[in-house]
Each structure stands twice: as structure tokens, then as C-alpha cells.
Amino acid sequence: MSTTAIDVHAGHHDHPKGVLPWIMRWVTTTNHKDIGTLYLIFALLMFFIGGLMALVIRAELFQPGLQFVQPEFFNSMTTVHAIIMIFGGIMPAFAGFANWMVPMMIGAPDMALPRLNNWSFWLLPFATGLLILTFFMPGGAPAAGWTLYPPLSLQTGAALPFSIFAIHLLGLSSIMASINIIVTIMNLRAPGMSLMKMPMFVWTWLITAYLMLLAMPVLAGAVTMLLTDQFFGTSFFTASGGGDPVMYQHIFWFFGHPEVYIIILPAFGIVSQVIPAFSRKPLFGYAAMVYATASIAFLSLIVWAHHMFTVGMPLAGQLFFMLTTMLIAIPTGVKVFNWTATMWRGSLSFETPMLFALAFLFLFTIGGFSGLMLAIVPADFQYHDSYFVVAHFHYVLVPGALFGAFAGAYYWLPKWTGHMYDERLGKWHFWLSVIFVNLTFFPQHFLGLAGMPRRIPDYAVQFADFNMISSIGAFGFGLAQLVFVWVVIKAVRGGPKAPDNPWEGAEGLEWTVPSPAPHHTFDTPPVIK
Amino acid sequence: MQMNRKVGAFAAALSVLTAFFSSPAWSDWQLNMPQGVTTISREVYGLHMLILGVCVVIGIGVFAAMIYAIVKFRKDTGAQAAKFSHNTMVEVVWTAIPAVILIAMAIPAAETVVRMEDTTESELTIKVTGYQWLWHYDYIDDGVSFFSVLDRDSNAARRLRSGIDPASVDNYLLEVDNRVVVPVDTKVRLLITSADVLHAWWVPEFAVKKDAVPGYINEAWFHATEEGTYRGQCAELCGRDHAYMPIVVEVVSRERFDEWVAENRRPSMTQAD
Numbered sequence: 001m002s003t004t005a006i007d008v009h010a011g012h013h014d015h016p017k018g019v020l021p022w023i024m025r026w027v028t029t030t031n032h033k034d035i036g037t038l039y040l041i042f043a044l045l046m047f048f049i050g051g052l053m054a055l056v057i058r059a060e061l062f063q064p065g066l067q068f069v070q071p072e073f074f075n076s077m078t079t080v081h082a083i084i085m086i087f088g089g090i091m092p093a094f095a096g097f098a099n100w101m102v103p104m105m106i107g108a109p110d111m112a113l114p115r116l117n118n119w120s121f122w123l124l125p126f127a128t129g130l131l132i133l134t135f136f137m138p139g140g141a142p143a144a145g146w147t148l149y150p151p152l153s154l155q156t157g158a159a160l161p162f163s164i165f166a167i168h169l170l171g172l173s174s175i176m177a178s179i180n181i182i183v184t185i186m187n188l189r190a191p192g193m194s195l196m197k198m199p200m201f202v203w204t205w206l207i208t209a210y211l212m213l214l215a216m217p218v219l220a221g222a223v224t225m226l227l228t229d230q231f232f233g234t235s236f237f238t239a240s241g242g243g244d245p246v247m248y249q250h251i252f253w254f255f256g257h258p259e260v261y262i263i264i265l266p267a268f269g270i271v272s273q274v275i276p277a278f279s280r281k282p283l284f285g286y287a288a289m290v291y292a293t294a295s296i297a298f299l300s301l302i303v304w305a306h307h308m309f310t311v312g313m314p315l316a317g318q319l320f321f322m323l324t325t326m327l328i329a330i331p332t333g334v335k336v337f338n339w340t341a342t343m344w345r346g347s348l349s350f351e352t353p354m355l356f357a358l359a360f361l362f363l364f365t366i367g368g369f370s371g372l373m374l375a376i377v378p379a380d381f382q383y384h385d386s387y388f389v390v391a392h393f394h395y396v397l398v399p400g401a402l403f404g405a406f407a408g409a410y411y412w413l414p415k416w417t418g419h420m421y422d423e424r425l426g427k428w429h430f431w432l433s434v435i436f437v438n439l440t441f442f443p444q445h446f447l448g449l450a451g452m453p454r455r456i457p458d459y460a461v462q463f464a465d466f467n468m469i470s471s472i473g474a475f476g477f478g479l480a481q482l483v484f485v486w487v488v489i490k491a492v493r494g495g496p497k498a499p500d501n502p503w504e505g506a507e508g509l510e511w512t513v514p515s516p517a518p519h520h521t522f523d524t525p526p527v528i529k
Numbered sequence: 530m531q532m533n534r535k536v537g538a539f540a541a542a543l544s545v546l547t548a549f550f551s552s553p554a555w556s557d558w559q560l561n562m563p564q565g566v567t568t569i570s571r572e573v574y575g576l577h578m579l580i581l582g583v584c585v586v587i588g589i590g591v592f593a594a595m596i597y598a599i600v601k602f603r604k605d606t607g608a609q610a611a612k613f614s615h616n617t618m619v620e621v622v623w624t625a626i627p628a629v630i631l632i633a634m635a636i637p638a639a640e641t642v643v644r645m646e647d648t649t650e651s652e653l654t655i656k657v658t659g660y661q662w663l664w665h666y667d668y669i670d671d672g673v674s675f676f677s678v679l680d681r682d683s684n685a686a687r688r689l690r691s692g693i694d695p696a697s698v699d700n701y702l703l704e705v706d707n708r709v710v711v712p713v714d715t716k717v718r719l720l721i722t723s724a725d726v727l728h729a730w731w732v733p734e735f736a737v738k739k740d741a742v743p744g745y746i747n748e749a750w751f752h753a754t755e756e757g758t759y760r761g762q763c764a765e766l767c768g769r770d771h772a773y774m775p776i777v778v779e780v781v782s783r784e785r786f787d788e789w790v791a792e793n794r795r796p797s798m799t800q801a802d
Binding site for chain 1: 558559560561562563569572573576577580581584587588591592594595598599602603604605608609610611612613614615616619620623624627628631634635638639641642643645646686687688689690691693694695696700701702703725726727729731733736737738739740742743744745747748761762763764765766767768769770771772773
């Protein structure tokens, strides 16, 4: 037995010599920490590519009139920006966190299915690469919005089958990653770690993985039907052939709404680790937090049509989806109240992870409020497809999900790199981000209420002022993210040595191993009392 | 002295900014949803303000608690962490109170939805068809029908690097060649459909937004109580020129409307009469 163990270790090339062996080490790695690192670097790269697209959008919207790009290219920008940010940025970022942290937090030696893990990552660069290549195809990149609503999406040129294949690959990657995470959490927990003793981050990822498993195949089905409508003579969504364009929207949003929670739940998990650590006090209402997360996930499966109130639904349908949507506010409120109660009578300190977690708490709550407003059907008839919606979902995605990821990155960076990051630079990154994110997205509420539709490259002049402010904010936010890259590079290359547990109040198995975490941890499982 | 210079510099910067943002056609700074001019739009505005008010009140409470915690329980002022980790009573309370608030919100909202969906007893029916990228209107009982396209001035100014300042165009991107004309104080029913891809007919002042779906006929209605010109845009992404298919509705007196119908009735229909 012990010889096998040694052989396994000898098989890993931690410090290979030469370029090709170095590349092959990363291509063939089955180590959860390596794959986690790959996911995180890939996600960061995609954030910048998707971010550049956002800046093209905001540059064009800086002033009324068309200054830089043609409307069709603008539409491609909004479409691909969304797909890249969701499937290339946020989801892989959290998959990276899961890979790195879930095994260490539950005392497992690795993910349960290491080769599958390798494959789930390596599908991603090909999928997003394929998607980006569609810009160079006849007809340009997909421009029908990330929701790919037919019949418009069927007007896409040569890019349609390629982008659908890219979505299939992204979906496959997500499904395999979620299977891996579920199997790992269910089977590889250290002795004594019952489900209700798992760290909150592990809980949120377990629930997220189940949601992914339910939702992603539905998306694959929807886009496959688009494909057969276009190339194999079916009429699923073509009215002239007896099909139904609205059915696509139902199928898409049956995936799309759980997807929203796939994106945000891991951020909830990270914040639930960070706030107790820097409050030096246990998470308030752990059991309630678990139940609230599970309730949100369940409700997310029965609210999808609130994305399409204006499509012409029966009255009963509108009322049902309004009520279920409003219900989500209850468990979400419970989470926010519990985080606040965790800080209550704690002993708070404000290192960068905590700052991002606090910004998450405030700004995600704002996004939650606008979400509640959107649930009110009559008001939604005004908000729908306006900039109000753009403001809403960017509040939950950027200062929500992305700030959650930043909080996690700063929190675990010492564990990953073995060095403390530069706290002063981290604070610069935080303050610049939090100021510019609000400058970018808050005025968009006003634009939407005043009647500006989303997805337009040009607008009536009464919308000029707030658009200009929003664009200035966007460029500031983009530049602020370069500070983050600087912080990460600095921490990777050196800095003060991080102890096993650099945070006074942090608890959990990941802080019992050295920093940086050795290539293999918990070969012998720890015992949880 | 130095103080004065600082104030002076600040005032100068402020005046530059003000001048910049207050070029005549450019500044609106509209913050809120319009109340609108229909019976339903005022209800919708009321609901919007109600739910916004609820959110603001809850927000003040929650944010105040967070800020208090951040200010009061700081390690650097010597705060010691308490040990408590749950309180069932509190959990029950903050689950139950939001539930009550939500039910209270859902009731008026549901009532308005019911009224919005009631298209019966309309006095005028207009069939609206979305095309890439224009609208077609058909006054089914009056024999008037026409296409409505972005007006010529906006169309020239909207081209990439056209050299025309959008601010110099009246109602840039919100003007059409043929306007929809409807009588005031009349329940107007819209039958909305599309000939190609999805569109959505949206006039914020009427609180009407309804998707135009090929193969479907959606219904909507409005009852405008004030004469005037009201503008909107296509609200569902419909391809290249999605931003360039505005909607302009003129609400006029009953007499003016009858004249307009007489002037615009198609010859064939007149003969059929």
C-alpha cells in the first residue's frame, strides 16, 4: 500500500525541466490544486476579454450618435460579453475555488474524479476560443443576445453552429465539474464531518452543483433545437412551420433562472466563510443558512417565466410566477439578516477580503431590492428590457458574484501562494472597484426608469448625461482591475511569508495545512470531533 | 486666502461641469418612471413607488444595522467577540415579517394585473405588426393602415460618424414619418404581432409593453386621459436596427381623430362603404 502511495507521488512532476514538459505538466495534471489554478487564471483572462467588450459597449454609449462601431457589431459585443462573462468568467472562477478549496475544506486528498476534472477544465479554452473565433466568420459573431431567442438567433450567419457547439462544450464542462463536486462532497468527507458540519462554502457548492446538473442539459436541449430548426428542417420554434417561438423562452429560462443562482450561490458561500473569520465569531444561524440556500435553489426552479412577463402569458401564469418570485426574497432576506447578525457584537477587522464581503453585503442587497421590484408584474411591464434590468442584474453579478470571488481570492491567496498579498494595494483595488462599480451601474436604474431600452447602440439625447457617467465609471472599473492583477502577480512572486493560518478568526481544515498548501494534502484524512 | 483659492477652483470646475451637462437638449436628469397619462399607467406608477418605498424603508433598517455593527464592533476599538451563534426566535421573526410584507404587496399588484389583462369593452382596435425595422398599424374598423418608420433627420444623423450632432435633431431617434393617432378618453385595444422576429411595443407614458411574436396575437390596451404626443421604442432586441424603430402616438380630441380618419381612410375602403 505504501509503495503505491510513493509511486503515485513520483508520477507527479512538480518542477519539470524544459518548456514542453512544463506545458505537458499543466495539460495532463489531475491535481485539484493545479486544476483550480488553471480555472482561476482562465477565468481572470476571460474577465479581461469580456471586460474589453464591455468597454467597447460603454465607449459607444458615451455619447449619443454612433462614434465607433456599427449596430450589428455592437449587438455581437453585448451577446458575447454576456456569454464570456457568465460561462468563461464567473462559473470557471467559482469552479476554481471549488477545486482548490472543497477537498481541503472537507479533508479529502483530491477531487473524487481527477481525470474527469482535467477534462472539464480543458474543454473550456476550446469552447471560448471557438466562440471568439466566430468574430472572424461570415456574418460575424452571434448578435441575438446571450439568450439566443429565435427567430432572431436563426438569422445568425456561419457563427450559429459554432457558437452552439461552444455552448455544448461549456455545458459539458459544467456538468462534469458538477458531477465531480457532488461525488467528492458525498464520498470524500473526512471521518466525523457530517453534512451539517460542512463549511458553508461546501454546502453552497453542493447545492449549486445539483442546480447545474438540472439546468445545463436543458440549455443544451434548447440550443440543439435551434440547430435542428436551422439545419435539419424542424420547426420547434418557427411559427410558419407550426412551431412556437415562445416555447424557446420557456425552455431557455428554465435553465436561465437556476443559472442565476448557480452564479450567486458560491459567492454566498465565500461570504459566509469570510464574514465570520473577520468578525471573530461563528456564522449566525448556520442551519438556517443551509435551509435558506436549499430553499433558494428549489424556488429558482419554479420562477423562470418572470423573465418573460411581457410575452403574453395567461393571467394565472403571471400571478403564479409573480408570487413564487416574491417568495425568493424571504430566504434571501434570511441570508442577509444572518450575515448582519454574524457581525453583531463581533470583533471586526477590515482586511481586503472583509471589505469585499461587506461591499457584497450592501450592494447585493440593492440588487435584491431591484429584483423584488421586478417581480411586481405591473411594474415589470415598465422595467422589462429597459436599463433598469441591466442595472439590476449587474448589481447582483458584479458587486454580487464578482466581489464574492474577490473576497475569496484575497482570503485564500496566502494559502495558495504562501505569501501575504500587499494589503495596501488590495485596499486600493477595493476602493477603486467599489466607487466605480456604483458609478457605472447606479445611473442605469435612472436610465431604465426614464425609458431607455437595453441592447441599443444609440439613444435619444435625454439619456446622454447618465450614459456618460456610466461610461466613465466603466472605464474606471476596468482600470481598477489591473491593480488586482498586480496584487496577484506580486503575491505569487514573493512577499511576507504566510503562516498556516494568516487570519486570526479563520477556522476550517484548510488553515491546518502549511501555506502554500503542499501539492498533496490530507493523504491521511483528519478526524473531526 | 488659500481657502478662497480652493473654493474658487472648485466653483470654476463646477461651472465647467454645469455648462458641459446643461447644453440645452442634453440635460434631463430624469430619475424616475413617468406617471404617464393612462388610467393604468398611474396605477403602475403607484405600485412602483410603493414597492420602492418598501425597499427603501427595509433598506434603511438593514443598512443601519450593518453600519452600526461596522462602527461599533471594531477590533481596533477593543470590541470583544460574543459567542452566540443562533437564536430561533429571531430567525422566525425575520422570516415571518418579510412574508407578511410580501403578501401585502402582492394583493394590489395582482389587482392591477387583472385590470391590465382586461381588454373587453374597447372602442377602437389597432393591429400593430412589427417588422425589421419598422411598425405597421392597421385600424381594423376604420380602414386606416400605414407603415411607421424612423424619420428622415434621425435616420441621417444616426449613421456611423455622420457628422450630424444628434442634439440638433428634434426628438432624435424618437420621431417617425407616420404617427399613430388615437382619440383621448377612449379605451384603445392593441392586437400586437410580428412578421419576422420578436419585437416589443413600448410606450412608457402608457405603461404598455407587449412583445410582438410571430404566430401570436398579443393583446394590450390603454385609455389615455390627456391629449399630447407620447414616444416609445421597440423593447425587444430585433437585430441590426433595433434602436431605430420608434413609436410615436398622438392623443387627440375625438373630433380631430374623426377628421384624421376621414383624411387617411384607404380609397378601397371608402368605395366598399
